[in-house]
Amino acid sequence: MIKRVSFFILVATIAVLLGSCASSKHSSTYGGSYSNPTSAMFGDATGGSFVPDNAQRIMIYNANLTIVSRKPDTVLVKAEALAKKYGGYVLNKGTGMVTIRVKADQLELAMRELESFGKLKSKYLYAEDITEAFQDLNIRLENAEKARNRYLELLKLAATVEETLKVEKELERLNTEIDLLKGKLNRYSHLVDFSTIDVYVKQRKQPGPLGYIIKYLYKGVKFLFVIN
Numbered sequence: 001m002i003k004r005v006s007f008f009i010l011v012a013t014i015a016v017l018l019g020s021c022a023s024s025k026h027s028s029t030y031g032g033s034y035s036n037p038t039s040a041m042f043g044d045a046t047g048g049s050f051v052p053d054n055a056q057r058i059m060i061y062n063a064n065l066t067i068v069s070r071k072p073d074t075v076l077v078k079a080e081a082l083a084k085k086y087g088g089y090v091l092n093k094g095t096g097m098v099t100i101r102v103k104a105d106q107l108e109l110a111m112r113e114l115e116s117f118g119k120l121k122s123k124y125l126y127a128e129d130i131t132e133a134f135q136d137l138n139i140r141l142e143n144a145e146k147a148r149n150r151y152l153e154l155l156k157l158a159a160t161v162e163e164t165l166k167v168e169k170e171l172e173r174l175n176t177e178i179d180l181l182k183g184k185l186n187r188y189s190h191l192v193d194f195s196t197i198d199v200y201v202k203q204r205k206q207p208g209p210l211g212y213i214i215k216y217l218y219k220g221v222k223f224l225f226v227i228n
Contacts, residue, residue, distance in 0.1 A: 059129055063107065065197070066121040067118040068201075069119070130192070140177075
């Protein structure tokens with residue numbers, strides 16, 4: 001009886017300690033390495049080991065642009081081919097648009113080539129700082145893995161079916177949590193490595209016969225008053 005009471009006290013103690021560790025973001029550090037491939041392009045002082053004291057930032061860079069062309073379908077096909085050219089892939093496509101992903105360190109080159117496919121109407125480049133979120137996920141993952149190791153040791157001490165089931169339930173919960181955390185970290189890493197570009201293509205309107213007459217008449221009149 002004393003042994004069983006001690007066992008459950010030990011389980012409760014581990015649970016309290018784990019809760020305490022999870023509540024503190026400074027309870028551990030991420031000792032892995034991480035490089036930001038967009039550092040050279042955007043002047044971000046990143047690369048090397050990931051230091052959780054905000055000495056460097058982990059950024060996600062994405063963009064979208066709108067192009068006007070006489071042949072929108074041709075532009076979209078060329079955009080799809082461009083994705084492969086710059087180490088990426090087509091994410092999705094629809095009428096008059098395509099979303100592609102390219103290697104983050106190739107984003108600037110890819111954007112320049114896309115602009116050459118027609119007349120550029122608009123262009124946006126935006127960034128998301130995920131440093132704190134990335135750090136938090138790593139700390140939670142480390143704590144969860146430490147917890148799993150403790151419960152695996154505790155499983156060896158279980159003397160009854162009840163004790164075994166209790167520990168196995170905690171292990172199942174921790175395994176699920178670890179899988180979810182790893183999945184989020186992998187997604188973040190992928191979004192840092194690959195930049196997303198939304199490409200919108202609009203049909204360039206062609207003037208009719210009368211439209212051409214008015215167009216060139218306007219240019220002639222303008223020339224009389226303004227000389228560039």
